[in-house]
Amino acid sequence: MLSVVCVEPGKLTLEDRAEPALAAGMAKIKVRSIGICGTDFHIYEGSHPFLQYPRVMGHELSGEVVEVNAGSALTLGDRVIVNPYLPCGSCVACRKEKPNCCTNIRVLGVHTDGGMTEFIIxxxxQLYPANDLSFAQAAMVEFLSIGAHGVRRGEIKSGDRVLVVGAGPIxxxxxxxxxxxGGSVAILDVNAARIAGAASxxxxxxxxxxxxxxxxxxxxxxxxxxxDVVLDATGSKRAMEASLKYVAHGGSCVFISVVKDQITFDDPFFHAREMRIIGSRNATKQDFNHxxxxxxxxxxxxxLLNTHTAELKDLPSKLPQWLGEQDSLIKAIVTLD
Ligand SMILES: [Zn+2]
Ligand SMILES: [Zn+2]
Structure with missing residues (x-):
């Protein structure tokens, strides 16, 4: 089967790999659409903090069920969305029904080979019905779930004034x-083109x-x-620290972003506001369903969110090109027939 492999930073190749075999509790999926996200660009550029190469990237996936075990609740031909955050099922977070922050989480396309290929087990x-969504739409559910989870973490309610910092896809x-x-939303970004796009x-x-x-x-x-609530989606230490300035007394700041760095703040400023600073990691089934x-x-x-498309076989040339089109790129979707 055709697979796109990131063999080392800056190098994507097409490989013909053996199809994976079905195992207990698993389903075999024919991949139909793959969303490309910042994580994939970071892996390609070599700026991902803990990645082992070679790696088949791709965690924003939709597809069709093509093989199941006897007694499965799934039916052949079911159209599904993949939740790529594979939890251990037994750690402290999993026991609290927070598999999104499992201590031993494995993310498809990051810790283990992902969906830039024809078939995946x-x-x-981890599979949810795509219902009436097209495969391209279904491949966009995962990235939207990250933002939806951040909103849920921020407990945003009707009438809240909300500032989103960072007008990228998340x-x-x-x-x-x-x-x-029900929030009244404002968006802040360094890039005027992105703010113009966000307005539409x-x-x-x-x-x-x-x-x-x-x-x-x-x-x-x-x-x-x-x-009332600031949602940070910048991935920048400086922006994350600055986000706190925009929180009202009694308000909250949700860090959807993660940076490999220290975030510092002024304690009297934080204390005076009785501010809540909230982490938001990945997403759960509840967010996907929402x-x-x-x-x-x-x-x-x-x-409108799907600004760029390509076929899987063209990805090794398209992905580097998309890196230079970040002003106009919101979500690139790779398709397979
Ligand atoms: Zn993603
Ligand atoms: Zn766990």
């Missing part, structure tokens, strides 16, 4: 789900382009209150 419990998803939760996708959201007057503009916009229902109900401009 997935535990049945930030856009967070902004859309913050609106669905997240209708009614206020945009801020980071500049010398940003703090004053935001203070004025919120009548000096700042925001995203699937929201797409189905027409609340997400799903097809």
């Amino acid at each position: 997935i535990p049945e419990g 930030g856009l998803g967070a902004a859309l789900f913050a609106q669905i939760a 996708l997240v209708k009614g959201a206020k945009g801020f382009v980071l500049g010398a007057n940003t703090d004053a503009e935001i203070a004025q916009y919120t009548n000096g209150d700042m925001f 995203v699937i229902a929201s797409i189905k109900n027409g609340k997400i401009p799903i097809d």
